[in-house]
Amino acid sequence: MTKPYLELRNLSKSYDGRSRALDGVNLTAGKGEFITFLGPSGSGKTTTLMLIAGFEGATEGEILVDGTSITRVPPHKRGIGIVFQNYALFPHRTALQNILFPLQMRKMPKAQATEKARHMLALVGLERFADRHPREMSGGQQQRVALARALVFDPALLLLDEPLGALDKNLRESLQIEIKRIQRSLGVTTIFVTHDQSEAMAMSDRIVIFEGGRIQQAGTPLEIYDRPVNDFVARFVGDSNLLPICLTDPAAGTGEIAGIGPVRIPAQPGRRAGEAATLLLRPEVLGLAAEGAPNTCRLAVETVVHFGDSALVLGDVGGTPLRARLPGLAAQGISEGSEVALSWNPAAGHLIPAA
Numbered sequence: 001m002t003k004p005y006l007e008l009r010n011l012s013k014s015y016d017g018r019s020r021a022l023d024g025v026n027l028t029a030g031k032g033e034f035i036t037f038l039g040p041s042g043s044g045k046t047t048t049l050m051l052i053a054g055f056e057g058a059t060e061g062e063i064l065v066d067g068t069s070i071t072r073v074p075p076h077k078r079g080i081g082i083v084f085q086n087y088a089l090f091p092h093r094t095a096l097q098n099i100l101f102p103l104q105m106r107k108m109p110k111a112q113a114t115e116k117a118r119h120m121l122a123l124v125g126l127e128r129f130a131d132r133h134p135r136e137m138s139g140g141q142q143q144r145v146a147l148a149r150a151l152v153f154d155p156a157l158l159l160l161d162e163p164l165g166a167l168d169k170n171l172r173e174s175l176q177i178e179i180k181r182i183q184r185s186l187g188v189t190t191i192f193v194t195h196d197q198s199e200a201m202a203m204s205d206r207i208v209i210f211e212g213g214r215i216q217q218a219g220t221p222l223e224i225y226d227r228p229v230n231d232f233v234a235r236f237v238g239d240s241n242l243l244p245i246c247l248t249d250p251a252a253g254t255g256e257i258a259g260i261g262p263v264r265i266p267a268q269p270g271r272r273a274g275e276a277a278t279l280l281l282r283p284e285v286l287g288l289a290a291e292g293a294p295n296t297c298r299l300a301v302e303t304v305v306h307f308g309d310s311a312l313v314l315g316d317v318g319g320t321p322l323r324a325r326l327p328g329l330a331a332q333g334i335s336e337g338s339e340v341a342l343s344w345n346p347a348a349g350h351l352i353p354a355a
């Protein structure tokens with residue numbers, strides 16, 4: 001990664017002086033990066049955002065932007081643009097006046113401010129809505145105005161806290177693309193908080209997974225999906241089969257799974273024979289077994305759920321529950337109560353060390 005632009009150093013927060021809502025968070029973001037905080041409710045995502053914004057003080061640790069500590073700088077002097085889930089526009093100001101507000105606070109000359117605000121309005125696709133009040137606009141339009149207002153003063157950082165949470169699915173998806181386009185074109189370093197993993201996968205350069213006030217993993221969407229560092233991340237992002245495995249010859253890439261038998265896995269040169277671990281198999285890496293394929297098992301099918309383009313086949317292999325996502329056509333002939341042979345490519349299994 002390039003030189004860090006945003007740095008969180010050992011950041012902790014306790015609201016009550018006893019328990020820690022945030023516990024030793026370290027993170028760096030490069031200039032222009034789009035980073036998403038993803039995690040269950042109460043895991044510390046918003047707390048981290050509030051500390052960066054300066055609305056809450058850190059109990060311990062430092063926050064740096066471009067090499068300078070902002071930990072003790074008041075929020076209005078941090079130069080950070082923020083968009084929350086509830087639009088928080090000024091109801092008695094028009095769209096243009098809302099966007100002008102941060103520039104008026106900064107005492108920018110009127111003509112220059114108006115030109116800048118109009119430019120932002122165009123960037124979010126609302127030129128024709130300049131004179132509308134928030135109540136005369138849809139939720140999606142209001143969020144565009146909020147985004148324009150957060151960006152108009154060229155902020156050092158853009159913080160987005162579930163900005164699409166209140167919108168319906170279609171609007172959400174089109175705004176995801178829109179926000180990403182605007183963020184890229186301005187090159188503004190962005191932190192985005194969401195509960196929605198597909199949103200995180202679609203938008204982020206990197207995803208940071210929070211749990212219990214700590215960062216469990218930070219990585220690109222594919223790293224997080226393909227190579228989760230622990231069971232929590234594997235379960236939280238995407239659908240998963242997590243199978244207990246005993247390594248027989250780690251360097252050669254062999255192991256044994258109860259109910260399935262000997263299997264091949266990616267070579268694990270650093271591990272010992274006899275070591276216990278967990279093998280992650282995403283449901284879509286399982287397919288109908290070809291004759292003589294390695295890593296074959298017989299699934300006693302309990303349930304088949306058809307989605308059209310694909311189907312989820314749920315069942316049991318020698319007492320171990322297993323779920324496979326098969327292409328719709330391949331799943332057509334599979335009936336509940338039957339047995340089906342499945343296999344997976346050894347390279348598609350990902351080994352997670354036992355906790």
Ligand SMILES: Nc1ncnc2c1ncn2[C@@H]1O[C@H](COP(=O)(O)OP(=O)(O)OP(=O)(O)O)[C@@H](O)[C@H]1O
Nearest residue numbers: 015016021039040041042043044045046047048195
């Ligand atoms: N103002 C506050 N006073 C006391 N405790 C708080 C406050 N804000 C958050 N907490 C606690 O801190 C922990 C982390 O909360 P936080 O809001 O950061 O989580 P989150 O991951 O953003 O959750 P959500 O997705 O529900 O917004 C929780 O246990 C929460 O109850």
